[in-house]
Each structure stands twice: as C-alpha cells, then as structure tokens.
Amino acid sequence: MTPIERAARALWELDTSSANPGVSFNPLHEQSDETKQRYAERVRAVLTAIREPSVKMASLGREEWACATDTGEYETDAEVMMLSWKAMIDAALAEGV
Structure with missing residues (x-):
C-alpha cells in the first residue's frame, strides 16, 4: 500500500x-x-x-541525518533518509495548528 x-x-x-x-x-x-x-x-x-517544510521540520530532519550518518550504523542513505523523513513528520505533527 x-x-x-x-x-x-x-x-x-x-x-x-x-x-x-x-x-x-x-x-x-x-x-x-x-x-x-x-x-x-x-x-x-x-x-x-505541506511540501515546503517549516524551519523546525528542516532543522530536525538535518539533525537526524547528521546523527545517523555520524554513527555509521546505517548502511544506506535510504535508511537515513527514512529516519529524517519521520523526524520531519513528527515535527510537523508537534507544531499543531
């Protein structure tokens, strides 16, 4: 789906x-x-x-990317991108109305 x-x-x-x-x-x-x-x-x-992220969304996505790539725990950029995406969506949900 x-x-x-x-x-x-x-x-x-x-x-x-x-x-x-x-x-x-x-x-x-x-x-x-x-x-x-x-x-x-x-x-x-x-x-x-919501295609254009808020400053908070972009910031959290960048932070997640940096943390994930620094650890070397993830084998592909796709895995890291998924973490960043989730962090950005979580930020959008937390911002509320």
Missing part, C-alpha cells in the same frame, strides 16, 4: 467514524473507485500544502 493509499484510508476512517459514532462502515478499499479517488485527491492536496 502506498503512502497516499494509507493516508486516504486514514481520512476515510476518520470521516466515517466521526460522522456516525458507533456505526461500522465498509473499509475504503471496498468503496467505489470514485470514492477512493476523491480521498486520494484530498491526500494529494494536503501533501502539496
């Missing part, structure tokens, strides 16, 4: 559970292609809006 699919699924679950508490809905993958596409478009809009 791609990150966009995971995010679309999370939005679907949030929408269906908050709109009708206690009511069970079929999962997103069982919905129409139109519904799946609509949720994927919402995810793309969010990702586009």
Whole structure:
C-alpha cells in the first residue's frame, strides 16, 4: 500500500467514524473507485500544502541525518533518509495548528 493509499484510508476512517459514532462502515478499499479517488485527491492536496517544510521540520530532519550518518550504523542513505523523513513528520505533527 502506498503512502497516499494509507493516508486516504486514514481520512476515510476518520470521516466515517466521526460522522456516525458507533456505526461500522465498509473499509475504503471496498468503496467505489470514485470514492477512493476523491480521498486520494484530498491526500494529494494536503501533501502539496505541506511540501515546503517549516524551519523546525528542516532543522530536525538535518539533525537526524547528521546523527545517523555520524554513527555509521546505517548502511544506506535510504535508511537515513527514512529516519529524517519521520523526524520531519513528527515535527510537523508537534507544531499543531
């Protein structure tokens, strides 16, 4: 499952559970292609809006990269990039509204 699919699924679950508490809905993958596409478009809009990182996000991503590369613990840049990405997303989530 791609990150966009995971995010679309999370939005679907949030929408269906908050709109009708206690009511069970079929999962997103069982919905129409139109519904799946609509949720994927919402995810793309969010990702586009946050494409430019905040100063805090960039700073934490850089710090994570430096720490991970200094230790020599990781074999590939991809592993280090994943750590930096997670640190940047955590920073965005912590910044709030």
